[in-house]
Amino acid sequence: MKATPEIDRKAYELAREFLLNIPGVTEIIIEKYQNLPSFRPKPSTKNELYRDLLESAQNANMKTKVVGEAIGGVDKLALISNDFDPEYILKSYASKWDVLDQIVQKLNPRGKIRRTQRSIWPRYCQTILSAAEFIDRFDSADEFFEWVDCFDRDDRSRACLPMLLDHEIEGFGFALSCNFLKELGYVNFPKPDVHLRDIFTALALCDDGIDDYKLFKAIIRVARNAKVTPYALDKIFWLIGSGNFYDDPSIGLIGRRQEDFVEFARINMARL
Structure with a gap:
């Protein structure tokens, strides 16, 4: 089955239908996740960025547990960065080892610190150092x-921006x-993560083994x-x-449903 506009539309419609069959899930709940939270303020300073x-x-991967949870959340890094001041980081630390020493001394992370x-x-x-250098520009x-905005306005150059950030910020x-x-x-920058990769590959919405860039383009095509916006998709x-x-404790963490969805979608898309 080769992806066509009709198949793309059907895949999205079936995804919504599948979610609505989960107990407690309603149209209102789905739309809430598909829309950007209105309460989230846009960063107004370089420190916030x-x-x-x-x-x-x-x-990424295990970093949330190893980094964020070990120090009680990323906000604790304010103590070693003068409240997330990139210029302070660049003036205060010559290497990643200097940064790590301060984190160990001031934040006392839980668990073993491998060096x-x-x-x-x-x-x-x-990443802390290279991100500071990038933002400080x-x-x-x-x-x-x-x-x-210059990248986001142009469909032809939009995908260049995450590629650029990938090269500018180590470990990103x-x-x-x-x-x-x-x-x-920015609703035009969907994340090509493992969940979308598995579903898109299984439904032939993209080729098997493609890189993140091509998966990104496939997500935008289907959207x-x-x-709908790439964010919503x-x-x-x-x-x-x-x-x-x-955002819905009454539903909570219900476990991965992609295998069930792929089976459901294949049955319903077979006649296309």
Whole structure:
């Protein structure tokens, strides 16, 4: 089965239908996840931008548990960064090891701190440094957003932005770059994560083994054919893949449902 506009639309419609068959899930709940939270303020300073960037950076693989949970949340890094001041970071720390020493001394992380080059803490501390260097290039948060807007306005160059962030900020990666931009309110930057990859591959909405860039483009294509924002499409398939209704305790964490959804979708798409 080759992806067509009709198949793309049907996949999205079936995803919504599948979610609505889960006890407690309603149209209102689905739409809530598909829309950007109105209560989330846009960062107004470079410090706030830097803080959000570091939060996105610890959302990869095991970093949330090893980094965020070990120190009681990313906000605790304010104690070693003069309240997330990128200029302070660059003036105060010459290397990732200096950053790590201060984290150990002031924040006393739980668990073992491994200091090999490829261990999570040293890599995250390098991200702290390179992210500070990147954010410090902008005179203000407004200038940063103007720069992002230049990419977001042009379909041809949009995907270049997460690629650029991937290269500028060590340890960030294409998918985390998309997540960072998405959480800042840019609905055209879906995160090509494992949940969407598994579902898209299983339903032949993308080729098997493609990289994050091509998966990103496939998500945007399906969203365009379904006439929804990439953010809205991202959330629908993410809810199926993760089973995490984090804003609705009455539903809660229901477990991954992607295998059930793929079977459901294949049956209903077979006649297309």
